[in-house]
Amino acid sequence: MEIKNPTINDVARLAGVSKRTVSRVINRSPLVGENTRKIVDKVIAEINFSPDKQARGLASSRSYLLGLIYDNPDALYIDQVQRGVLDVCTEHGYELVVHPCHSRQTDFIQECGRFISRSKLDGVIILPPVSENKELAAALRAANCPYVRIASVDLDDNANIVISDERQAMKAMADLFVELGHQSIGYISGPLKYRSSIERKEGFLAELGEFNISIPESRMTEGKNSYESGKECASELLSRTPRPTAILANNDEMAAGVLRVASDLGIKVPEELSVAGFDDNILASRIIPSLTTIRRPVEAMASLATQKLINTIQPQSIPLKFAKLVKPHLVIRESTGKVAKT
Amino acid sequence: MEIKNPTINDVARLAGVSKRTVSRVINRSPLVGENTRKIVDKVIAEINFSPDKQARGLASSRSYLLGLIYDNPDALYIDQVQRGVLDVCTEHGYELVVHPCHSRQTDFIQECGRFISRSKLDGVIILPPVSENKELAAALRAANCPYVRIASVDLDDNANIVISDERQAMKAMADLFVELGHQSIGYISGPLKYRSSIERKEGFLAELGEFNISIPESRMTEGKNSYESGKECASELLSRTPRPTAILANNDEMAAGVLRVASDLGIKVPEELSVAGFDDNILASRIIPSLTTIRRPVEAMASLATQKLINTIQPQSIPLKFAKLVKPHLVIRESTGKVAKT
DNA sequence: TTGAAAGCGCTAACAA
DNA sequence: TTGTTAGCGCTTTCAA
Numbered sequence: 001m002e003i004k005n006p007t008i009n010d011v012a013r014l015a016g017v018s019k020r021t022v023s024r025v026i027n028r029s030p031l032v033g034e035n036t037r038k039i040v041d042k043v044i045a046e047i048n049f050s051p052d053k054q055a056r057g058l059a060s061s062r063s064y065l066l067g068l069i070y071d072n073p074d075a076l077y078i079d080q081v082q083r084g085v086l087d088v089c090t091e092h093g094y095e096l097v098v099h100p101c102h103s104r105q106t107d108f109i110q111e112c113g114r115f116i117s118r119s120k121l122d123g124v125i126i127l128p129p130v131s132e133n134k135e136l137a138a139a140l141r142a143a144n145c146p147y148v149r150i151a152s153v154d155l156d157d158n159a160n161i162v163i164s165d166e167r168q169a170m171k172a173m174a175d176l177f178v179e180l181g182h183q184s185i186g187y188i189s190g191p192l193k194y195r196s197s198i199e200r201k202e203g204f205l206a207e208l209g210e211f212n213i214s215i216p217e218s219r220m221t222e223g224k225n226s227y228e229s230g231k232e233c234a235s236e237l238l239s240r241t242p243r244p245t246a247i248l249a250n251n252d253e254m255a256a257g258v259l260r261v262a263s264d265l266g267i268k269v270p271e272e273l274s275v276a277g278f279d280d281n282i283l284a285s286r287i288i289p290s291l292t293t294i295r296r297p298v299e300a301m302a303s304l305a306t307q308k309l310i311n312t313i314q315p316q317s318i319p320l321k322f323a324k325l326v327k328p329h330l331v332i333r334e335s336t337g338k339v340a341k342t
Numbered sequence: 343m344e345i346k347n348p349t350i351n352d353v354a355r356l357a358g359v360s361k362r363t364v365s366r367v368i369n370r371s372p373l374v375g376e377n378t379r380k381i382v383d384k385v386i387a388e389i390n391f392s393p394d395k396q397a398r399g400l401a402s403s404r405s406y407l408l409g410l411i412y413d414n415p416d417a418l419y420i421d422q423v424q425r426g427v428l429d430v431c432t433e434h435g436y437e438l439v440v441h442p443c444h445s446r447q448t449d450f451i452q453e454c455g456r457f458i459s460r461s462k463l464d465g466v467i468i469l470p471p472v473s474e475n476k477e478l479a480a481a482l483r484a485a486n487c488p489y490v491r492i493a494s495v496d497l498d499d500n501a502n503i504v505i506s507d508e509r510q511a512m513k514a515m516a517d518l519f520v521e522l523g524h525q526s527i528g529y530i531s532g533p534l535k536y537r538s539s540i541e542r543k544e545g546f547l548a549e550l551g552e553f554n555i556s557i558p559e560s561r562m563t564e565g566k567n568s569y570e571s572g573k574e575c576a577s578e579l580l581s582r583t584p585r586p587t588a589i590l591a592n593n594d595e596m597a598a599g600v601l602r603v604a605s606d607l608g609i610k611v612p613e614e615l616s617v618a619g620f621d622d623n624i625l626a627s628r629i630i631p632s633l634t635t636i637r638r639p640v641e642a643m644a645s646l647a648t649q650k651l652i653n654t655i656q657p658q659s660i661p662l663k664f665a666k667l668v669k670p671h672l673v674i675r676e677s678t679g680k681v682a683k684t
Numbered sequence: 685t686t687g688a689a690a691g692c693g694c695t696a697a698c699a700a
Numbered sequence: 701t702t703g704t705t706a707g708c709g710c711t712t713t714c715a716a
Contacts, residue, residue, distance in 0.1 A: 007708095007709055007710085008709065008710060009709080017686080017687085018686065018687045018688075019687085019688090019709095019710080019711090020686070020687055020688080020711085020712085021685090021686060021687075023710070023711060023712085024685095024686085026710090027711085031685060031686085032685075032686085033685060033686085036685080036686080050460065051709080051710070052400075052462075052708085052709050052710070053460065053461060053462070054396045054399045054400045054405065054462060054708085054709080054710090055400050055692090055708065055709030055710040055711090056709075056710055056711075057396045057692090057710090058394075058396045058397050058400050058692050058693070058694085058708085058709080058710070058711090059691080059692055059709075059710040059711040059712080060692085060710075060711055060712085061692075063396065064461075065437075065439075065461075075417045075418040075420070075421030075422075075624070076417040076418070076624075078417070078421055079417035079420055079421065080417075082440060082442070083442060086440070086441075086442065093460075095407075095439050095460075095461050096439060096440055097407075097437050097438060097439055098424060098428070098438055098440055099428075100424070100425060100428065118392065118395065118435075118437075119395055119406075119407075119437050120394075120395070120396060227627075227628060253628075256628040259630060260628070260630060263630050282417070282624065282625065283624060283625060283628050283629075285569075286569060286595075286598045286602075286625050286629060287625075287628060287629055287630065288601060288602060288605050288629065288630060349692095349693055349694085350693065350694060350695095351693080359702080359703085360702065360703045360704080361693095361694080361695095361703085361704095362695085362696085362702070362703060362704080362705095363701090363702060363703075365694070365695060365696085366701095366702085368694090369695085373701060373702085374701070374702085375701060375702085378701080378702080393693080393694070394692085394693050394694070396692085396693080396694090397692070397693030397694040397695090397708090398693075398694055398695075399694085399708090400692090400693080400694070400695090400708045400709070400710085401693075401694040401695040401696080401707080401708055402694075402695055402696085402708085403695095403708075685716105686715105686716080687714100687715085687716080688714090688715085688716095689712100689713095689714090689715105690711105690712085690713085690714100691710105691711090691712085691713100692709105692710090692711085692712105693708105694707105694708090695706105695707090695708085696705100696706090696707090696708105697704105697705090697706085697707100698703105698704085698705085698706100699702100699703085699704075699705100700701105700702080700703075700704095
């Protein structure tokens with residue numbers, strides 16, 4: 001009792017009702033008789049009908065497509081996000097269209113706009129660091145395009161953002177450094193044009209301050225979050241006298257750069273130098289010595305963001321305990337140890 | 343002279359021609375007068391019109407959506423592929439929908455079918471190791487869904503596949519091992535249910551054979567391509583007497599496992615043990631010692647696959663020198679060295 | 685609670 | 701070379 005490509009008309013005919021009624025059943029309208037609904041549902045199941053997205057979209061000006069906008073070189077992070085997003089997407093009949101972009105590009109905002117309009121995306125999820133871009137958010141709001149940002153600072157309404165409390169995580173990292181007895185600490189920040197870099201730096205410094213430890217300017221450098229820049233910053237910090245006994249980098253890539261420089265200089269980690277990063281990317285657990293770092297619940301954040309987005313698109317479709325803040329946590333491995341006794 | 347949401351009707355009216363003619367211009371039909379075309383193009387530019395994908399799709403039963411099917415844990419690989427695909431996609435007005443899947447799942451084929459039909463994908467690109475799945479390819483062919491596979495062995499028509507010549511690359515790796523003087527070599531293969539694992543293994547062994555070097559069964563293990571299984575296999579191989587002076591793993595993840603075990607056992611790399619992998623993923627260049635490995639031109643392969651796919655969907659749209667075979671190449675780093683003199 | 689009919693923006697037979 | 705006219709499969713006024 002199957003039909004090749006069943007349409008709403010087939011269902012209507014077979015169920016002995018009108019198209020309109022079938023449409024109501026599909027869209028869970030409450031204005032359908034208990035009995036009628038049953039009959040229609042039965043036919044739908046029998047001929048294995050599922051509504052055509054394009055037709056639906058054309059008629060209702062929706063696409064059932066969500067977009068993912070990012071300008072982030074960390075492939076592992078992207079991959080985890082995609083999986084988290086897709087989990088929720090498929091569950092609710094949405095599909096995910098990816099869009100790596102170049103936020104430095106001059107027509108970046110328009111370019112994103114074109115991306116959204118050319119496929120009539122129902123909404124987008126924006127990853128850091130693009131998520132910090134005010135202009136983009138403003139353009140999206142102006143274009144009436146639902147969006148959710150994933151970020152590390154609170155820069156939007158609850159419905160439009162998922163935040164990881166990185167300040168709090170850095171506090172834990174500072175506590176660890178203190179506990180291990182480090183006083184002479186080097187810090188490699190991310191680009192300070194990003195709020196997240198500032199957030200992490202401030203969180204770390206503030207907590208150290210609680211223990212009356214401060215980091216002089218000469219032991220703070222600004223990196224670019226890349227492996228290469230991690231190496232450059234590490235070379236600089238490790239040439240200082242006295243040499244820091246510990247270095248914290250804004251991410252694992254740069255921390256890997258620190259490990260490399262230390263190895264080249266014959267400095268033993270963690271005996272002579274403790275090193276830590278942020279992200280817990282694949283490197284962190286594989287590198288030798290394995291890296292103490294901070295892990296964000298990336299997939300969970302992505303899922304939450306997607307739920308919020310879908311809830312904006314079709315209100316009340318997902319009953320949510322809409323947490324806004326997610327807690328990263330410290331992962332202690334081999335690269336950190338007690339400061340050497342003098 | 344802009345219109346809020348210009349449609350084909352606006353263009354037709356303003357250009358003083360019929361809808362049909364505008365449609366012809368949009369679709370580059372040759373059956374349009376030189377003059378008419380100019381006028382229409384001018385109007386299109388003036389009011390910034392771009393055809394609605396959904397409407398187009400509904401009418402022509404196409405979606406301008408391509409799918410990416412994979413079941414591969416290497417995030418970096420996926421990321422590179424996505425970028426390669428998107429490069430070509432956007433250029434030709436297509437969008438990319440991602441679909442990580444579970445090929446062990448029993449209803450895997452149907453699940454992919456649903457993915458394709460629910461968004462009426464115009465075609466899909468399949469990554470290894472799913473790309474080796476015969477059933478999937480057969481189902482796609484039966485469903486008349488254009489596809490291109492990325493693989494390491496020739497298992498389809500030229501139009502449907504892009505191959506990396508991994509056998510050839512493994513030959514180069516074997517040459518290196520021989521050149522460095524290794525005779526006692528350990529090998530960690532990938533799961534031998536995958537053709538690519540077999541291909542790499544055979545390529546390596548065959549070339550060694552050319553130099554009258556053979557690897558006894560006791561120095562060959564079958565890994566699962568994971569870091570953990572790399573560690574297990576390495577423990578096994580390194581407990582053999584005499585100990586191998588070199589170990590080649592089917593991928594970088596497992597090679598990283600070998601480095602870890604060697605480090606734990608106090609075996610110096612490369613002085614006492616040479617190690618090499620395959621993939622050149624992010625680990626390879628960051629880990630200490632950095633890993634000798636093989637790099638495939640992943641982005642280029644992905645772009646080529648996409649061009650082939652689009653060419654299948656709309657014949658002759660891309661003039662192509664349709665290469666089928668792509669050459670990976672050896673990347674020599676710190677983890678390999680001359681065998682220790684006895 | 686249900687149905688008839690008019691589109692959504694585009695493509696594609698068929699004519700002219 | 702160009703236009704007329706139906707739809708594609710669905711949603712949605714409006715009326716019953």
